[in-house]
Structures are given as C-alpha cells and as structure tokens.
Amino acid sequence: MTPLSWHDWVPYLEDRGYRVIAPAWPRMDRPIEELRADPSLVGGLGITEITDHHAELISRLDTAPIIMGHSVGGLVTQLLLDRGLGAAGVAIHPGQTKGVFRVPPAQLRSALPAIGNPFNLNRGVPLTPGQFHWGFANALSEEDSREAWSAYHVPAPARPLFQAALANLNPRAVTRVDYSRADRAPLLFVAGDADRTVPASVVRENHRRYKSGIAHYMEFPGRSHFTVGETGWEEVVGRALEWAVAHSAGTRSGS
Template sequence: MKRHVVFVHGLWIHSTSWEPWQEHFAKEGYETLAPGWPGDYDTPAATRSDPAGMADVGVDRITDAYSETLATLGAPPIVVGHSFGGLVAQKLLERGQAVAAVAISPAPVKGIRVLPLSLLRSSFPVLSDPRNKRRTVALTGKQFAYSFGNALSRTESDQLHQRFAIPGPGRPLFEASSANFTPHAPTTVDTRRADRGPLLLVAAGKDHTVPAVVVRAAYRLYSASSADTELVEYPGRGHSAAFDNGWRTLADASLDWLARRGL
C-alpha cells in the first residue's frame, strides 16, 4: 500500500504550486493530494475572481478542513506544508493525524517571540487595517516581490505572482500576531509532546515573511521534546523556495529525510 503525502499551501499561494512536488513524489511511489483551503477554487484564476469564500477563514477552520481530508485516507499520511501550511502541518502532527511532517518556512506557533522587521513589513498589507481580519487581501506584484521573491530576479518573481498568487484571508495573520496574548490561540502547538511523529523544519536564510530566526526559535521550542525534530536551513533562499526554480532542492531533501526514517 502506497503512503499518502498531503501538501498544504500557505497564505496568498494556490495549491497548484505543489504540482511539481506531487509529480516528483509520485515517481518515488507516493500517493499525493494538495487540497485547497476552505473557499479556494481549483485554479488561481477562479479563486482571484471570487475570493469571498475565504473571508474570515482562520487557522482552526483551515486545520479542521485538512483534518477531515486526512481522516478519509485510511492511515495517517505524511504532511508537507509551506508558511501557514507549515503551521497546519505541525498541528496535524500534534493531533496524531500525520505520521510525519515537513514544515517549510512555517508561520510561527504560539510561544515564538522574535519579531524581525521584515516579518512585520510582510504582514503590513493585512495588519495595517483591523477590518482585514474578516476580509481577503491580495498582494501586489511589488508586495509579492518583497515578501516572496526577494531572493529571485524581479522577472521570476512576477511570473510566480501571475501563476500562483491568490487573495488570502486576513484572519490567520491576526491570529498569529496576537497569539502570545490569547489563551487557546489557534496557532498553539504542544511542542513538548513526545509521542508525535518526526518533524522537519526548513528555514530560508533570505526569507522576509518567515525569517530563519523565527524557524530556529520554533526548533528551540521543540527541543523540550524527545520526539524526532530536525532543522535544515538554506541560506540563499527566500519565502518562494517551495515553488520557485529551486523547488527540487527542498523536495529531494524532504524525500531523503523521509527515506532515512523508513517513510
């Protein structure tokens, strides 16, 4: 029986960004799925034309939607997530619904207190207006180039923006920014849990949206657990690392990490 791998996209990026990973993992014998968030459509164009279904969608609702998908698979799958998808992957791993998880530039879990200026700037298009908590917000090409494509040429950044960018709900960013002051915050993960599956945290050294220092802070939180947790950092990569021209480096490293664990 083939092992399932479920891919979880992040804020502002459509699930079709995972198609190269799906093809690559399928060649290695995995069954793959890349469901969208609640309110997403099957294509970026359709989602851009009608993003209203994503308004007010938060981390818990996103996680629960993927939880429902995982429950249909017959056995806990591997979950690979990027950005807020990386946070969702950690929550599903903590719930015992994933056998292992790869979190690429994951949005911060509750308890991380570092706030780099670039993270604040990347969040500004949403957090600058409290009304955005219940709205969807789209990034301009210039905003995308700063938040995702800063380690790329502007030409490639603009191509990725055109190909994959979609409006995203503002609520997850408000939930993450207030987590340390909110009891039972949606971004809470029990990083001390010892009976979960293996976790690979992936940091990108030039990431403006989730700087590597944030991912390293998550790794330190997990150090209180005896569960298998590994951190790898790619110094020259940005927040687009999961779907830009260098995606295969991360995909191959993830496959190698899984193979070393018999998964």
C-alpha cells in the same frame, strides 16, 4: 496560493512511487481567476477551519501520511501532528506557533498589507506585484517574480495572520501546541536564509521550542519564501523527502 504552487513537487514525488494529495484550503478550491475577482470568497477563513479540513481528509486515508506544508501550511502541519496525525511532518518556512516571540522587522513589513489594517480581519487580501516580490519572491528577479505572481497569487484570508500575530496575547490561541508531547510524529523544520515573510531566525526559534520527540532543523542558503517554486526546489523536496522517509518507517502515502 492554491495547490497550483505544488505543480513541480507533485510529479517529483509521484515519480518516486508516492501517492500525493495536494488539497485546497476550504473555499479555495476554485480557479484562480475566480478567487482574484472576488477576495471575499476567502474572507474570515481561519486556522482552525483549515486544520479541521485537512484533519478530516487525513482521517480517510488507509495509512498515516507524510504531511508537508508551506507557510501557514507549515503551521497547520505542526497543529496536525499535535493532534496525533501523520507519520512525519515537514514544516516548510512555517508560520510560528504560540510561544515563538521573535518578529524581525522584515517579517512585520511582509505582513503589513494584511495586518496593517484591523478591518482586514475578515477579508481576503491580495498582494501587489511589488509586495509579492519584496516579501515572497525576493530571491527572484523582478521579471520572474511578476511571472510567479501572475501564475499563482490569489488573495489570502487575513485572519490566520492576525491569529498568529496575536497568539502570545491570547491564552486560548488556536496556534498553541504541546511542545513537550513525546509521542508526536517526527517533525522537520525547513528554512531559507533569504526569507522575509518567515525569516530563518523565526523558524529556528520555533524549532527550539520543541522539548521532546523528534524535531530537526534544516536551512537552505539563498532561498526566499517562494522556495517551493524557485530554482533549486529539487534539493529542498529531495532532502525533505529523504528525511521524512527515514523518520516515518517508509510510509508510501503522502499529503
């Protein structure tokens, strides 16, 4: 997805006095029609490039931000905090870091359109409306899911999924973090028990890997991977914001 997927969250947070930055990933700061027409635009984009891009944006801010990221963005949130950035982090249904071994069948099926073909490594891969509904927006009706697919879906780079899937076989995996780092900013994991792309059991294991610092876990019933846009999103952002402010000395700059 593109920053359009945050269209409800941004005004919600701005109405509460926060400056909100919702940057696109590198090479994805284009109209969705252009990205859909040419999936090669995002081909080969990897986790390190995405993380470096956000780290550079954060370095320009006057105060340390609350960092919120969803899915691969939730993995990037963990990597940014591991670099010493941010006043607090919220990893929403996050892709897992190196050391998380659980891969439920539903997660594998959701990832197959990308990682099922090794030649996709350097490609941008779209989902069909049916694939999107099964793996991403399964808490919605088929009609509502198709509307969400039409409004927000773009081809995604497959490389981050390969990097996450093979991380435990790679001693130099780009998804590794220091789970014992005590000076990391507080980190909240948010999961949904209906998510098939990143099932709650995977998020729970990711959370348990953190051995020091503040790392909390929050799970919402009935929420799919499309939690940021499906009905009830206000509770998710509201509770995430409340937690983040309570654990970040009330910073007023957000990302």
